[in-house]
Amino acid sequence: MKDPHASFRALASDGERGLRGLADEAAARGIPVIGPVMGGLLALLCRIMGAVRVLELGAAVGYSTTFLARAVRDTGGIVLGVDMHEAHCREARANLASFGLEESCALLCADARALPFGAAGFDLVFLDVDQRYYAELEPVCHRLLRPGGLLVADNTAFADAQAFNVLIRDGRRWDAVNIYAFLPNHAPEQDGICLARKKQTGDSRNDSNGNFQGYAED
Numbered sequence: 001m002k003d004p005h006a007s008f009r010a011l012a013s014d015g016e017r018g019l020r021g022l023a024d025e026a027a028a029r030g031i032p033v034i035g036p037v038m039g040g041l042l043a044l045l046c047r048i049m050g051a052v053r054v055l056e057l058g059a060a061v062g063y064s065t066t067f068l069a070r071a072v073r074d075t076g077g078i079v080l081g082v083d084m085h086e087a088h089c090r091e092a093r094a095n096l097a098s099f100g101l102e103e104s105c106a107l108l109c110a111d112a113r114a115l116p117f118g119a120a121g122f123d124l125v126f127l128d129v130d131q132r133y134y135a136e137l138e139p140v141c142h143r144l145l146r147p148g149g150l151l152v153a154d155n156t157a158f159a160d161a162q163a164f165n166v167l168i169r170d171g172r173r174w175d176a177v178n179i180y181a182f183l184p185n186h187a188p189e190q191d192g193i194c195l196a197r198k199k200q201t202g203d204s205r206n207d208s209n210g211n212f213q214g215y216a217e218d
Contacts, residue, residue, distance in 0.1 A: 005182060012037050012184040019066065022095060023185070026061050033060070034128070034154060035185035038193070039067035042126060042152060045195075051123035052077030055144060057085040057112040057137065058128035062092030068126065069096060069104040077123075079105040082112055112137055121146040127153040134164035142173060147200035156192030168196050175199060 006131055015023065015036040023033045034042075046054060046068060052075050059065050059081030068079045083089050089107045096105055110116065112129055113136055125141045127134065134153065141151050156165055156178055168176045176196035184191055 004068075005158045008182060009184045012191055013040075015039075015185075016088055018099065019063065022061065022063055022066075026063060027187070032187035033059055033063040035183055035187070035189075037183050038186050039064055041193075042053045043067045043071040045150065045152065046071035046124060047074065049123055049150060050075055053120070053122045053124075054079040055120070055122045055125045057125065057141075058130075059092050059107060060088050062107075064126065064128065065092060065096060065107075066099055066101060067099040069099075070139075073101065073104040077104070081105060081107045082115065083107070084109065084111050093095040113140065115140070115144070118143070119196070122149060124150045124152065125183065127151060127154040128155070131155055131158040131160035131164070134161050135167055138164055138167045142198060145198040147198055151194070151196040151197050151198065153196070154191070156194045157190070161192070165192075165194070168194055173199055 011155060013036050019036070023035070026033050029059045051072060052070050054072055054077065056065055056068060056079060060083060062081065065079055065081045072079055081092060083092065089109045093107050094103070096102055103139065122144050125145055127137060127138070127141060141159065145151060152173070153164065155161060157180055165178055168174055168178065174196040176194060178192055178194045180190070180192050183191060
């Protein structure tokens, strides 16, 4: 393959008209979106898991929330989108309603570091806030996921995400892989994605080099 970037760009759909318009409008205002490839990956992961309780940290204008809400609508589930900006939450609600998804999602205006609930048992958490807060949010995500639940973190190739990447690499709490990928229409198009499964009681614990360290405890 002479030009894999061009080949994979050609394979990637640019999304339906409504989502393209939402992405273009967000980009014009300097609001990054995940694009249809990353959105499709999130939806696929939800469907594979049969996820019914999904948490999104960093909903912004609701672009990524749309993919998540469509996936959980198939399972009768719900997405809780969190954003600390009330204007974003109002806009996201309107955008999701325009896609007929208001029954499959809820928006909460709050700081993700101080969410007003305890261990909530989410099946999947999507982390997409300012990367400066990723390390601080790692224990929050761990607490909010059910045992065996999945954390998906976007933008892990950013320098500010490095402390989070080191935490996730610790094999005592997570089974994780961090991938550097080409993602057409993602902002940016070459970026890191982390997939991390919260360990359950009885899972093996390993150190950052993969050496066995015993068994996990909830």
